Amino acid sequence: MMNPVVVRNVAIGEGIPKICVPIVGKTREEILEAAKNILPIGADVVEWRVDWYEDIFDFEKVEETAKQLREVLGEMPILFTFRTSKEGGEKAIETPVYVELNQKISATGYVDLVDMEAFTGDDAVKAVVEEAHKHGVKVVASNHDFDKTPAKSDIIYRLRKMQELGADIPKIAVMPQNKKDVLTLLAATEEMVNNYADRPIITMSMAATGVISRVCGEVFGSALTFGAVGKASAPGQMGAGELKEMLTTLHASL
Numbered sequence: 001m002m003n004p005v006v007v008r009n010v011a012i013g014e015g016i017p018k019i020c021v022p023i024v025g026k027t028r029e030e031i032l033e034a035a036k037n038i039l040p041i042g043a044d045v046v047e048w049r050v051d052w053y054e055d056i057f058d059f060e061k062v063e064e065t066a067k068q069l070r071e072v073l074g075e076m077p078i079l080f081t082f083r084t085s086k087e088g089g090e091k092a093i094e095t096p097v098y099v100e101l102n103q104k105i106s107a108t109g110y111v112d113l114v115d116m117e118a119f120t121g122d123d124a125v126k127a128v129v130e131e132a133h134k135h136g137v138k139v140v141a142s143n144h145d146f147d148k149t150p151a152k153s154d155i156i157y158r159l160r161k162m163q164e165l166g167a168d169i170p171k172i173a174v175m176p177q178n179k180k181d182v183l184t185l186l187a188a189t190e191e192m193v194n195n196y197a198d199r200p201i202i203t204m205s206m207a208a209t210g211v212i213s214r215v216c217g218e219v220f221g222s223a224l225t226f227g228a229v230g231k232a233s234a235p236g237q238m239g240a241g242e243l244k245e246m247l248t249t250l251h252a253s254l
């Protein structure tokens with residue numbers, strides 16, 4: 001039974017997949033400007049990719065930027081993501097600093113979800129989940145393979161592990177080397193949702209070969225999809241406006 005995750009009136013895991021637009025600005029000005037450009041698109045969630053932010057290691061500045069971002073975005077849910085260089089992000093970070101960052105931002109009340117890389121270490125993930133939940137913040141556990149697509153059983157194992165660690169939304173992004181790899185990701189998604197998941201999951205196959213996986217979530221079981229406004233944060237993201245049209249068209253035929 002799939003229980004949706006509700007953040008500020010957005011039910012992730014129910015109906016049409018939700019659209020999340022990443023912000024990859026380096027300065028506070030760029031970040032706030034990007035947020036203003038996202039507003040008219042009708043996206044559901046904004047992801048602040050803080051690994052791009054020049055002041056990410058100065059928490060006072062992070063908190064102030066988060067506050068201003070909240071002011072610009074109003075009721076739009078914010079996902080706070082530090083994507084580490086190990087998983088395709090812009091910067092490296094020590095695990096204790098990474099844990100503390102996610103815990104501290106959860107306590108501010110400015111963000112609704114935090115992304116925690118699932119293979120940081122079980123204790124680290126559990127510590128972030130515990131603190132986030134204390135403040136009503138949801139945790140997206142994530143894993144990225146920018147080189148290849150693991151076997152279906154391995155993808156399912158990773159998603160189940162995230163669920164066991166207490167994440168609210170397990171997420172995996174993998175790179176296809178051919179079209180069969182895209183089918184593997186979709187088959188893993190379908191099997192996870194049908195047999196194991198009791199909460200929404202997010203999956204995608206990256207780059208042009210995988211782009212179909214970003215539009216068919218409602219069919220195979222991925223609850224949210226990333227679309228760009230301006231600069232994309234990963235290969236294969238299409239424009240959020242086009243994505244919305246495609247999801248709406250598909251939804252109407254289902």
Ligand SMILES: O=C1C[C@@](O)(C(=O)O)C[C@@H](O)[C@@H]1O
Nearest residue numbers: 022081142173206226233234
């Ligand atoms: O985990 C993800 C998914 C993603 O990598 C994608 O492929 O759309 C984009 C990232 O910004 C996000 O944190």
